[in-house]
Amino acid sequence: MNRQASLKTPISSKNEVKQKSALWKEIFRNRFLYLLLLPVAAYLVLFKYAPMVGEIIAFKNYRLSEGIWGSPWVGFEQFEKLFSSKEFYLVLKNTLLLNLYHLVFAFPVPIILAVLLNEVRVEWYKRTLQNLLYIPHFISWIVLGSIIIALLSPSTGFVNYVLQAFGLEPIYFLADKFWWPVTFIGSGIWKEAGFGTILYLAAMASVDPTLYEAAKIDGANKLRQIWHVTLPGIRSTIAILLILQVGRMMDVGFEQVYALRNPAVTSVAEVISTFVYTRGIVNLQYSYTTALGLFQSLIALILIVSVNRIIKALGERGLW
Incomplete structure (x- = not known):
């Protein structure tokens, strides 16, 4: 031996x-x-x-005058303060709900748009549609937020003007607790759905054309070809983007919420990013909001690792 x-x-x-x-x-x-x-x-x-x-x-109990290393160590005191606050659970609920709405209603939209664009055979028409769909992505949320506010104004907005023309009452989209999340998700789809089709269209371009020919020979119509050839061909791309989306479940973003929110809808529009801004930067509670940010990052890490394992268990290629 x-x-x-x-x-x-x-x-x-x-x-x-x-x-x-x-x-x-x-x-x-x-x-x-x-x-x-x-x-x-x-x-x-x-x-x-x-x-x-x-x-x-x-x-630590961070003070600007003493700096990071000079501020006194307080251990988990900031986390205890955070978890005992009612405001924390409100912003956590709002953040998770808005991300859940986005996952259910907004995540499939780029896939559907990409499938539809992939079936367009007139090149100049396809390019024109793509350019029109991409444009909102390059407009900042401050500008786009002003456009949305103008369009949805209950007195002078075009949307309410159309509603009144049909004999309906004007809707306070940005001041109603039910309609504000709808407006938030809808405006997000408007801005990002077109640009989100890029990866899916690139994945569709790599699908073997002979698979479509074989499907036609077997008698598959256009919908069957999409279901059995196109969607399986981009399944790995969908899985990776789904992992990344779930990893952002604790982060709605700041610009869109800040541009559209107002005091009337604070109970549904206050999220972690805006809470960190108002408490951390405006009110100088640096340690408190850093504890919240650390908690946010930890949960996001757990989510992305868990979903990555689930995706790999289902036979797809994960992020690692």
């Missing part, structure tokens, strides 16, 4: 040396591609990883 072990050890060590040598040769062969990654790596280190040192203030 000892003799066999002694014979196997040099062989395994030689294989490891060969693998390392092959790895370094591969890196040297693609050295210019790796050099292109350096600016991205520097960006991530400077603006994503280095600021994580500041998370320590979640465990």
Whole structure:
């Protein structure tokens, strides 16, 4: 047994040396591609990883005059204060509900649009539609929010003008607790759905055309081809984007909510991002809101790891 072990050890060590040598040769062969990654790596280190040192203030009573290291250590006091606050559970509920609405109603829209665009055969018409769908993505939420407010105004808005023309009462879309989430999700679809089709259209372009020909020979109509060829062909892309979307369940974003919210709908429009802004930046409660941000990041990490495992268990390729 000892003799066999002694014979196997040099062989395994030689294989490891060969693998390392092959790895370094591969890196040297693609050295210019790796050099292109350096600016991205520097960006991530400077603006994503280095600021994580500041998370320590979640465990301190941070004062600007004393700095991060000079502020007194308070342990989990900020988290106890956070979890005992009614406001925390309100903003948590609003954040999760808006993200759930987005997942149910907004996430499928780019898929549907991409499928429809993929079936358009007139190239100039297809390009025109794509450009019109992409434009809202490049408009800031401050500008787009002003447009939405003008369109939905109960007195001068075009939407309520049409409703009144049909004999209906004007609706206070941005001041009603039921209609505000509807407006939020609808405006998000308007802005991002068209741009979200890019990845799906790219995935559809890689589907083997012979699969469509085989489906036609088998007698499949257009809907059957979409169901049995197109959608399975982009299933892995849908899975990856679903993982990323679930990973953002704790983050609605700031600009859209800030542009559309008002005091009348605070009970449904106050989310984690706006709460952090008003309490952390405006009211200078840095430690308190950092604790909230740390909790938000931890839950997001758990969600994205869990969904990634579920997706891989279902036979799809995950993020890692």
